[in-house]
Amino acid sequence: MPNERLRAAMAAGGWTCATLADKVEVDPKSVERWVNLGRTPRRATAMLAAETLGEDVHALWPALRQARAARAVSPELVALYDQRADIPVSAFVDMLTQAREQIDVLVYAAVFLHEAYPRLNDLLRERATEGCAVRIAVGDPDSANVRQRGEEERFGHGIESRCRLALMHYRPLVGVPGIEVRAHSTTLYNSIYRADDQMMVNAHVWGVNAFGAPVWHLRRSGEGGMFDTYVDSFDAVWGTATPVREG
Template identity: 35%
Template sequence: MNEALRRAMSNARLSDRELAERCGVDLKTVGRWITQPGRIPRARHRWAACEALGEDETVLWPTAAKRAIKLGPDREIVSVYPYRSGCPAVLWRSLITQARAELTFAGYTNYFLWLEQARFGTALRRKAAQGCRVRFLVGRPDSDLTRTREQDEGVALTLSTRIRVTLAELEKLKDQHGIRARFSDGHSHLSVFRFDDDMIVTPLLTHHVGHDAPTLHLRRHQDNGLFDRFASHTEELWNNGTPLWGDNTHGQT
Protein backbone atom coordinates (compact mmCIF):
# COMPACT_ATOMS: atom_id res chain seq x y z
CA MET A 1 0.00 0.00 0.00
CA ASN A 2 1.29 3.45 -0.93
CA GLU A 3 0.55 4.94 2.48
CA ALA A 4 1.95 8.36 1.58
CA LEU A 5 -0.41 8.68 -1.36
CA ARG A 6 -3.40 7.42 0.62
CA ARG A 7 -2.64 9.83 3.47
CA ALA A 8 -2.23 12.77 1.07
CA MET A 9 -5.59 11.97 -0.54
CA SER A 10 -7.21 11.81 2.88
CA ASN A 11 -5.69 15.15 3.91
CA ALA A 12 -6.81 16.75 0.65
CA ARG A 13 -10.25 15.12 0.99
CA LEU A 14 -10.03 13.70 -2.52
CA SER A 15 -11.59 10.37 -3.44
CA ASP A 16 -10.05 7.92 -5.90
CA ARG A 17 -12.49 9.10 -8.55
CA GLU A 18 -11.76 12.79 -7.95
CA LEU A 19 -8.01 12.25 -8.18
CA ALA A 20 -8.48 10.23 -11.35
CA GLU A 21 -10.41 13.12 -12.90
CA ARG A 22 -7.73 15.64 -11.88
CA CYS A 23 -5.00 13.47 -13.41
CA GLY A 24 -6.85 12.45 -16.56
CA VAL A 25 -6.71 8.71 -15.83
CA ASP A 26 -9.35 6.10 -15.09
CA LEU A 27 -10.45 5.06 -11.62
CA LYS A 28 -8.69 1.68 -11.75
CA THR A 29 -5.35 3.37 -12.46
CA VAL A 30 -5.55 5.39 -9.25
CA GLY A 31 -6.48 2.22 -7.41
CA ARG A 32 -3.30 0.57 -8.67
CA TRP A 33 -1.24 3.60 -7.59
CA ILE A 34 -2.53 3.07 -4.06
CA THR A 35 -2.43 -0.73 -3.79
CA GLN A 36 0.77 -1.33 -5.78
CA PRO A 37 3.48 0.79 -4.12
CA GLY A 38 6.04 -0.20 -6.73
CA ARG A 39 3.89 1.17 -9.53
CA ILE A 40 5.14 4.59 -10.64
CA PRO A 41 2.80 6.79 -12.73
CA ARG A 42 3.99 8.59 -15.81
CA ALA A 43 5.69 11.90 -15.15
CA ARG A 44 2.74 14.05 -16.29
CA HIS A 45 0.38 12.08 -14.06
CA ARG A 46 2.74 12.41 -11.08
CA TRP A 47 2.85 16.17 -11.61
CA ALA A 48 -0.93 16.35 -11.83
CA ALA A 49 -1.34 14.29 -8.65
CA CYS A 50 1.22 16.40 -6.77
CA GLU A 51 -0.60 19.59 -7.76
CA ALA A 52 -3.99 18.18 -6.79
CA LEU A 53 -2.75 16.91 -3.44
CA GLY A 54 -0.34 19.72 -2.57
CA GLU A 55 2.50 17.24 -2.01
CA ASP A 56 6.01 16.83 -3.39
CA GLU A 57 6.87 14.01 -5.75
CA THR A 58 9.63 12.84 -3.41
CA VAL A 59 6.98 12.18 -0.76
CA LEU A 60 4.46 10.34 -2.92
CA TRP A 61 6.86 8.44 -5.19
CA PRO A 62 10.39 8.56 -3.73
CA THR A 63 11.58 5.79 -6.05
CA ALA A 64 10.85 7.94 -9.10
CA ALA A 65 12.79 10.82 -7.57
CA LYS A 66 15.78 8.57 -6.84
CA ARG A 67 15.81 7.29 -10.40
CA ALA A 68 16.05 10.87 -11.61
CA ILE A 69 19.14 11.63 -9.51
CA LYS A 70 22.19 12.32 -11.63
CA LEU A 71 25.76 12.80 -10.51
CA GLY A 72 27.36 14.33 -13.60
CA PRO A 73 27.33 17.89 -14.97
CA ASP A 74 23.87 17.27 -16.45
CA ARG A 75 22.29 16.59 -13.07
CA GLU A 76 20.35 19.84 -13.22
CA ILE A 77 18.45 18.63 -16.29
CA VAL A 78 15.16 17.18 -15.09
CA SER A 79 13.46 16.64 -18.46
CA VAL A 80 13.98 17.43 -22.14
CA TYR A 81 11.18 18.09 -24.64
CA PRO A 82 11.79 18.38 -28.41
CA TYR A 83 8.98 20.96 -28.53
CA ARG A 84 7.70 23.40 -25.93
CA SER A 85 4.18 22.31 -26.84
CA GLY A 86 5.14 18.84 -25.58
CA CYS A 87 5.90 20.17 -22.09
CA PRO A 88 2.74 19.37 -20.08
CA ALA A 89 0.59 22.36 -19.13
CA VAL A 90 0.15 20.74 -15.71
CA LEU A 91 3.92 21.00 -15.17
CA TRP A 92 3.80 24.75 -15.74
CA ARG A 93 0.84 25.07 -13.40
CA SER A 94 2.51 22.97 -10.73
CA LEU A 95 5.71 25.02 -10.87
CA ILE A 96 3.73 28.26 -10.64
CA THR A 97 1.63 26.96 -7.76
CA GLN A 98 4.59 25.64 -5.76
CA ALA A 99 6.83 28.72 -6.13
CA ARG A 100 7.18 30.72 -2.94
CA ALA A 101 9.82 33.40 -3.58
CA GLU A 102 10.44 33.85 -7.31
CA LEU A 103 8.45 33.81 -10.53
CA THR A 104 10.23 35.25 -13.55
CA PHE A 105 8.74 35.01 -17.04
CA ALA A 106 11.35 36.04 -19.58
CA GLY A 107 9.68 35.03 -22.81
CA TYR A 108 9.70 37.45 -25.71
CA THR A 109 5.88 37.49 -25.82
CA ASN A 110 4.76 35.27 -22.88
CA TYR A 111 1.51 35.06 -24.83
CA PHE A 112 1.03 31.30 -24.47
CA LEU A 113 0.87 31.56 -20.67
CA TRP A 114 -2.33 33.60 -20.82
CA LEU A 115 -3.69 31.22 -23.44
CA GLU A 116 -2.85 27.89 -21.75
CA GLN A 117 -3.05 28.67 -18.02
CA ALA A 118 -6.60 29.13 -16.73
CA ARG A 119 -7.06 32.28 -14.61
CA PHE A 120 -3.36 33.05 -14.97
CA GLY A 121 -3.72 36.67 -13.86
CA THR A 122 -5.58 35.61 -10.72
CA ALA A 123 -2.83 33.10 -9.92
CA LEU A 124 -0.19 35.83 -10.29
CA ARG A 125 -2.06 38.18 -7.99
CA ARG A 126 -2.34 35.45 -5.39
CA LYS A 127 1.35 34.60 -5.56
CA ALA A 128 2.37 38.27 -5.32
CA ALA A 129 0.02 38.83 -2.36
CA GLN A 130 1.72 35.90 -0.63
CA GLY A 131 5.10 37.61 -0.97
CA CYS A 132 6.36 35.96 -4.15
CA ARG A 133 8.32 38.25 -6.47
CA VAL A 134 6.72 38.20 -9.94
CA ARG A 135 8.59 39.63 -12.92
CA PHE A 136 8.01 39.74 -16.68
CA LEU A 137 10.42 40.54 -19.48
CA VAL A 138 8.77 41.20 -22.84
CA GLY A 139 9.91 42.40 -26.24
CA ARG A 140 8.92 45.74 -27.72
CA PRO A 141 6.06 45.28 -30.19
CA ASP A 142 7.22 48.08 -32.51
CA SER A 143 10.97 47.37 -32.53
CA ASP A 144 13.02 46.53 -35.61
CA LEU A 145 13.97 43.26 -33.95
CA THR A 146 10.32 42.29 -33.55
CA ARG A 147 9.59 43.11 -37.19
CA THR A 148 12.60 41.03 -38.30
CA ARG A 149 11.43 38.08 -36.24
CA GLU A 150 7.91 38.43 -37.62
CA GLN A 151 9.29 38.09 -41.13
CA ASP A 152 11.29 35.06 -40.05
CA GLU A 153 8.27 33.38 -38.41
CA GLY A 154 5.83 34.18 -41.21
CA VAL A 155 2.69 33.31 -39.22
CA ALA A 156 -0.73 34.98 -39.20
CA LEU A 157 -0.75 35.68 -35.45
CA THR A 158 2.18 38.07 -35.50
CA LEU A 159 4.78 38.48 -32.79
CA SER A 160 3.75 42.09 -32.15
CA THR A 161 0.11 41.03 -31.71
CA ARG A 162 1.11 38.37 -29.19
CA ILE A 163 3.20 40.89 -27.28
CA ARG A 164 0.32 43.38 -27.18
CA VAL A 165 -1.98 40.72 -25.74
CA THR A 166 0.49 40.21 -22.91
CA LEU A 167 0.89 43.96 -22.39
CA ALA A 168 -2.90 44.32 -22.12
CA GLU A 169 -3.04 41.55 -19.51
CA LEU A 170 -0.12 42.99 -17.57
CA GLU A 171 -1.82 46.39 -17.56
CA LYS A 172 -4.58 44.81 -15.48
CA LEU A 173 -2.01 43.71 -12.88
CA LYS A 174 0.08 46.85 -12.50
CA ASP A 175 -1.77 47.86 -9.33
CA GLN A 176 -0.68 44.63 -7.59
CA HIS A 177 2.27 45.09 -5.25
CA GLY A 178 5.06 42.67 -6.15
CA ILE A 179 4.36 42.34 -9.90
CA ARG A 180 6.78 44.13 -12.22
CA ALA A 181 7.43 44.12 -15.95
CA ARG A 182 10.17 45.45 -18.23
CA PHE A 183 10.91 45.65 -21.93
CA SER A 184 14.02 43.87 -23.20
CA ASP A 185 15.40 42.78 -26.56
CA GLY A 186 18.15 40.54 -25.21
CA HIS A 187 16.00 37.43 -24.89
CA SER A 188 14.49 37.43 -28.37
CA HIS A 189 15.89 33.99 -29.15
CA LEU A 190 16.04 32.47 -25.67
CA SER A 191 13.17 32.30 -23.21
CA VAL A 192 13.81 31.61 -19.52
CA PHE A 193 11.04 30.96 -17.01
CA ARG A 194 12.05 30.66 -13.35
CA PHE A 195 10.04 29.17 -10.49
CA ASP A 196 12.24 29.35 -7.36
CA ASP A 197 14.83 26.60 -7.98
CA ASP A 198 13.09 25.21 -11.07
CA MET A 199 13.44 26.67 -14.54
CA ILE A 200 12.13 26.08 -18.05
CA VAL A 201 14.41 27.20 -20.88
CA THR A 202 13.48 27.35 -24.56
CA PRO A 203 16.08 28.33 -27.21
CA LEU A 204 14.32 29.55 -30.35
CA LEU A 205 15.20 27.93 -33.68
CA THR A 206 15.24 29.92 -36.88
CA HIS A 207 11.96 29.98 -38.86
CA HIS A 208 10.11 28.50 -35.87
CA VAL A 209 7.66 29.94 -33.35
CA GLY A 210 8.00 29.47 -29.61
CA HIS A 211 5.87 26.35 -29.24
CA ASP A 212 8.22 24.55 -31.67
CA ALA A 213 11.31 25.36 -29.60
CA PRO A 214 13.25 22.59 -27.82
CA THR A 215 12.65 22.86 -24.10
CA LEU A 216 14.63 22.02 -20.96
CA HIS A 217 13.27 21.65 -17.43
CA LEU A 218 16.11 22.47 -15.03
CA ARG A 219 16.40 22.23 -11.25
CA ARG A 220 19.20 23.93 -9.33
CA HIS A 221 21.66 21.56 -7.66
CA GLN A 222 25.01 23.39 -7.77
CA ASP A 223 26.75 26.74 -7.90
CA ASN A 224 27.59 28.07 -11.36
CA GLY A 225 25.78 25.23 -13.10
CA LEU A 226 23.30 25.46 -15.96
CA PHE A 227 20.61 26.92 -13.73
CA ASP A 228 22.82 29.70 -12.36
CA ARG A 229 24.13 30.61 -15.81
CA PHE A 230 20.65 31.09 -17.22
CA ALA A 231 19.59 32.92 -14.04
CA SER A 232 22.53 35.34 -14.38
CA HIS A 233 21.61 35.95 -18.01
CA THR A 234 18.05 36.82 -17.00
CA GLU A 235 19.18 39.09 -14.15
CA GLU A 236 21.39 41.07 -16.52
CA LEU A 237 18.51 41.52 -18.94
CA TRP A 238 16.27 42.61 -16.08
CA ASN A 239 18.78 45.15 -14.79
CA ASN A 240 19.13 46.65 -18.27
CA GLY A 241 15.42 46.56 -19.09
CA THR A 242 12.99 49.47 -19.30
CA PRO A 243 10.01 49.42 -16.87
CA LEU A 244 6.55 49.21 -18.42
CA TRP A 245 5.21 51.31 -15.56
CA GLY A 246 6.38 52.98 -12.36
CA ASP A 247 8.06 50.95 -9.63
CA ASN A 248 5.36 49.49 -7.38
CA THR A 249 7.62 47.29 -5.24
CA HIS A 250 9.26 49.92 -3.01
CA GLY A 251 12.88 49.27 -3.83
CA GLN A 252 12.73 45.53 -4.55
CA THR A 253 14.91 44.39 -7.47
Protein backbone atom coordinates (compact mmCIF):
# COMPACT_ATOMS: atom_id res chain seq x y z
CA MET A 1 0.00 0.00 0.00
CA PRO A 2 1.48 3.40 -0.98
CA ASN A 3 2.55 5.77 1.77
CA GLU A 4 0.41 8.76 0.83
CA ARG A 5 1.53 10.81 3.83
CA LEU A 6 5.15 10.44 2.75
CA ARG A 7 4.29 11.17 -0.87
CA ALA A 8 2.49 14.39 0.12
CA ALA A 9 5.33 15.52 2.39
CA MET A 10 7.87 15.01 -0.36
CA ALA A 11 5.71 16.86 -2.90
CA ALA A 12 5.16 19.78 -0.53
CA GLY A 13 8.89 20.21 -0.09
CA GLY A 14 9.83 19.58 -3.70
CA TRP A 15 11.68 16.38 -2.86
CA THR A 16 12.11 13.55 -5.36
CA CYS A 17 13.05 10.00 -4.50
CA ALA A 18 16.56 10.71 -5.77
CA THR A 19 17.10 13.92 -3.80
CA LEU A 20 15.69 12.52 -0.57
CA ALA A 21 17.77 9.36 -1.03
CA ASP A 22 20.88 11.49 -1.45
CA LYS A 23 20.04 13.47 1.70
CA VAL A 24 19.56 10.42 3.92
CA GLU A 25 22.29 8.41 2.15
CA VAL A 26 20.29 5.46 0.86
CA ASP A 27 19.63 4.03 -2.59
CA PRO A 28 16.85 5.88 -4.51
CA LYS A 29 15.11 2.53 -4.96
CA SER A 30 14.75 2.32 -1.18
CA VAL A 31 12.86 5.63 -1.11
CA GLU A 32 10.69 4.43 -3.99
CA ARG A 33 9.76 1.40 -1.90
CA TRP A 34 8.89 3.65 1.05
CA VAL A 35 6.57 5.70 -1.15
CA ASN A 36 5.07 3.13 -3.51
CA LEU A 37 5.06 -0.03 -1.38
CA GLY A 38 4.73 1.48 2.08
CA ARG A 39 7.98 -0.05 3.30
CA THR A 40 9.35 1.16 6.66
CA PRO A 41 13.03 2.20 6.81
CA ARG A 42 15.36 1.60 9.71
CA ARG A 43 14.66 3.86 12.68
CA ALA A 44 17.77 6.04 12.30
CA THR A 45 17.12 6.53 8.60
CA ALA A 46 13.43 7.21 9.20
CA MET A 47 14.21 9.86 11.81
CA LEU A 48 16.62 11.61 9.46
CA ALA A 49 14.09 11.51 6.62
CA ALA A 50 11.30 12.84 8.85
CA GLU A 51 13.53 15.65 10.10
CA THR A 52 14.41 16.53 6.51
CA LEU A 53 10.73 16.64 5.54
CA GLY A 54 9.65 18.47 8.70
CA GLU A 55 7.31 15.65 9.67
CA ASP A 56 6.71 13.48 12.73
CA VAL A 57 8.49 10.19 12.18
CA HIS A 58 5.60 8.15 13.65
CA ALA A 59 3.09 9.95 11.43
CA LEU A 60 5.07 8.90 8.37
CA TRP A 61 5.75 5.36 9.62
CA PRO A 62 3.35 4.26 12.41
CA ALA A 63 4.98 0.81 12.37
CA LEU A 64 8.03 2.32 14.06
CA ARG A 65 5.99 3.03 17.19
CA GLN A 66 4.84 -0.59 17.29
CA ALA A 67 8.37 -1.86 16.69
CA ARG A 68 9.67 0.25 19.56
CA ALA A 69 7.03 -1.14 21.89
CA ALA A 70 7.92 -4.67 20.83
CA ARG A 71 11.55 -4.00 21.80
CA ALA A 72 10.66 -2.62 25.24
CA VAL A 73 12.41 -5.61 26.83
CA SER A 74 16.17 -5.21 26.55
CA PRO A 75 17.83 -7.64 24.10
CA GLU A 76 20.49 -8.12 26.79
CA LEU A 77 18.00 -9.74 29.18
CA VAL A 78 18.52 -13.50 29.21
CA ALA A 79 16.26 -14.35 32.14
CA LEU A 80 14.42 -12.72 35.04
CA TYR A 81 14.00 -14.55 38.34
CA ASP A 82 11.51 -13.67 41.07
CA GLN A 83 14.13 -14.20 43.74
CA ARG A 84 17.74 -15.29 44.02
CA ALA A 85 16.71 -18.40 45.91
CA ASP A 86 15.14 -19.68 42.67
CA ILE A 87 18.55 -19.89 40.99
CA PRO A 88 20.74 -22.93 41.66
CA VAL A 89 24.23 -22.00 42.83
CA SER A 90 25.52 -24.08 39.90
CA ALA A 91 24.27 -21.32 37.57
CA PHE A 92 26.62 -18.82 39.25
CA VAL A 93 29.47 -21.34 39.32
CA ASP A 94 29.05 -22.31 35.66
CA MET A 95 29.06 -18.64 34.64
CA LEU A 96 32.25 -17.93 36.59
CA THR A 97 33.89 -21.08 35.26
CA GLN A 98 33.34 -19.89 31.69
CA ALA A 99 35.07 -16.54 32.29
CA ARG A 100 38.31 -16.01 30.39
CA GLU A 101 39.00 -12.29 30.77
CA GLN A 102 37.10 -10.69 33.67
CA ILE A 103 35.31 -11.70 36.85
CA ASP A 104 33.77 -8.97 39.01
CA VAL A 105 31.82 -9.58 42.22
CA LEU A 106 30.20 -6.68 44.10
CA VAL A 107 28.25 -7.69 47.21
CA TYR A 108 27.78 -6.98 50.86
CA ALA A 109 28.46 -10.61 51.78
CA ALA A 110 26.92 -13.29 49.50
CA VAL A 111 28.28 -16.04 51.72
CA PHE A 112 25.83 -18.43 50.02
CA LEU A 113 28.44 -18.96 47.28
CA HIS A 114 31.14 -20.32 49.57
CA GLU A 115 28.62 -22.24 51.68
CA ALA A 116 27.10 -24.02 48.68
CA TYR A 117 30.33 -24.29 46.68
CA PRO A 118 33.38 -24.66 48.99
CA ARG A 119 35.73 -24.77 45.95
CA LEU A 120 34.92 -21.18 44.99
CA ASN A 121 38.38 -19.89 45.95
CA ASP A 122 40.02 -22.68 43.96
CA LEU A 123 37.87 -21.78 40.97
CA LEU A 124 38.90 -18.12 41.20
CA ARG A 125 42.57 -19.06 41.53
CA GLU A 126 42.28 -21.27 38.45
CA ARG A 127 40.67 -18.49 36.46
CA ALA A 128 43.37 -16.04 37.54
CA THR A 129 46.10 -18.50 36.61
CA GLU A 130 44.59 -18.67 33.12
CA GLY A 131 44.84 -14.89 32.78
CA CYS A 132 41.40 -13.85 33.99
CA ALA A 133 41.36 -10.63 36.05
CA VAL A 134 39.34 -11.15 39.25
CA ARG A 135 37.96 -8.31 41.38
CA ILE A 136 35.99 -8.99 44.57
CA ALA A 137 34.33 -6.14 46.50
CA VAL A 138 32.77 -7.05 49.85
CA GLY A 139 30.95 -4.80 52.30
CA ASP A 140 32.96 -3.21 55.09
CA PRO A 141 31.31 -4.59 58.25
CA ASP A 142 32.23 -1.43 60.19
CA SER A 143 30.61 0.96 57.71
CA ALA A 144 27.44 2.92 58.41
CA ASN A 145 25.78 1.67 55.23
CA VAL A 146 26.22 -1.97 56.19
CA ARG A 147 24.74 -1.28 59.63
CA GLN A 148 21.86 0.58 58.00
CA ARG A 149 21.19 -2.35 55.69
CA GLY A 150 20.99 -4.65 58.69
CA GLU A 151 18.39 -2.39 60.28
CA GLU A 152 16.37 -2.32 57.07
CA GLU A 153 16.42 -6.12 56.85
CA ARG A 154 15.42 -6.28 60.55
CA PHE A 155 18.32 -8.68 60.90
CA GLY A 156 20.21 -6.79 63.57
CA HIS A 157 23.95 -7.35 63.38
CA GLY A 158 23.45 -10.33 61.07
CA ILE A 159 24.64 -8.61 57.92
CA GLU A 160 27.71 -7.24 59.69
CA SER A 161 28.66 -10.76 60.78
CA ARG A 162 28.02 -12.02 57.24
CA CYS A 163 30.34 -9.35 55.84
CA ARG A 164 33.05 -10.44 58.30
CA LEU A 165 32.48 -14.05 57.27
CA ALA A 166 32.72 -13.08 53.58
CA LEU A 167 36.04 -11.33 54.23
CA MET A 168 37.25 -14.44 56.04
CA HIS A 169 36.32 -16.55 53.00
CA TYR A 170 38.03 -14.26 50.49
CA ARG A 171 41.10 -13.27 52.55
CA PRO A 172 43.13 -16.35 51.41
CA LEU A 173 42.94 -14.88 47.89
CA VAL A 174 44.67 -11.64 48.93
CA GLY A 175 48.06 -11.49 47.24
CA VAL A 176 47.21 -14.10 44.59
CA PRO A 177 48.39 -12.74 41.19
CA GLY A 178 45.44 -11.61 39.12
CA ILE A 179 43.06 -11.36 42.08
CA GLU A 180 42.14 -8.22 44.03
CA VAL A 181 39.91 -8.14 47.11
CA ARG A 182 38.56 -4.85 48.46
CA ALA A 183 36.07 -3.71 51.10
CA HIS A 184 33.52 -1.03 50.19
CA SER A 185 31.28 1.14 52.33
CA THR A 186 28.76 2.28 49.71
CA THR A 187 24.99 2.07 49.68
CA LEU A 188 24.56 -1.03 47.53
CA TYR A 189 21.52 -0.98 45.26
CA ASN A 190 22.35 -4.24 43.49
CA SER A 191 24.74 -7.12 43.96
CA ILE A 192 26.68 -7.80 40.76
CA TYR A 193 28.22 -11.07 39.60
CA ARG A 194 30.00 -10.61 36.28
CA ALA A 195 31.86 -13.13 34.13
CA ASP A 196 33.09 -11.65 30.84
CA ASP A 197 29.94 -10.72 28.88
CA GLN A 198 27.48 -12.36 31.28
CA MET A 199 26.16 -10.95 34.53
CA MET A 200 23.74 -11.73 37.34
CA VAL A 201 22.28 -8.61 38.96
CA ASN A 202 20.58 -9.21 42.30
CA ALA A 203 18.31 -6.31 43.22
CA HIS A 204 18.30 -4.95 46.76
CA VAL A 205 14.79 -4.36 48.08
CA TRP A 206 14.12 -2.43 51.27
CA GLY A 207 13.44 -4.81 54.15
CA VAL A 208 14.10 -7.94 52.08
CA ASN A 209 17.18 -10.14 52.29
CA ALA A 210 18.99 -10.47 48.95
CA PHE A 211 17.99 -14.14 48.60
CA GLY A 212 14.34 -13.04 48.38
CA ALA A 213 14.90 -10.24 45.85
CA PRO A 214 14.73 -10.43 42.03
CA VAL A 215 17.69 -11.27 39.79
CA TRP A 216 18.18 -10.48 36.13
CA HIS A 217 20.64 -12.44 34.00
CA LEU A 218 22.22 -10.22 31.34
CA ARG A 219 24.39 -10.92 28.33
CA ARG A 220 26.21 -7.99 26.74
CA SER A 221 25.11 -7.36 23.15
CA GLY A 222 26.79 -4.02 22.41
CA GLU A 223 28.07 -0.79 23.89
CA GLY A 224 25.91 1.42 26.06
CA GLY A 225 23.31 -1.16 27.12
CA MET A 226 22.14 -2.37 30.52
CA PHE A 227 25.23 -4.53 30.89
CA ASP A 228 27.58 -1.57 30.53
CA THR A 229 25.47 0.44 32.98
CA TYR A 230 26.21 -2.10 35.70
CA VAL A 231 29.87 -2.38 34.67
CA ASP A 232 30.17 1.38 35.15
CA SER A 233 28.47 1.07 38.52
CA PHE A 234 30.91 -1.63 39.60
CA ASP A 235 33.89 0.45 38.49
CA ALA A 236 32.61 3.47 40.42
CA VAL A 237 32.28 1.48 43.65
CA TRP A 238 35.61 -0.27 43.07
CA GLY A 239 37.31 3.09 42.87
CA THR A 240 36.14 3.95 46.39
CA ALA A 241 36.90 0.56 47.96
CA THR A 242 39.86 -0.21 50.22
CA PRO A 243 42.25 -3.10 49.49
CA VAL A 244 41.96 -5.95 51.97
CA ARG A 245 45.25 -6.87 53.61
CA GLU A 246 46.60 -10.32 54.32
CA GLY A 247 46.34 -11.80 57.78
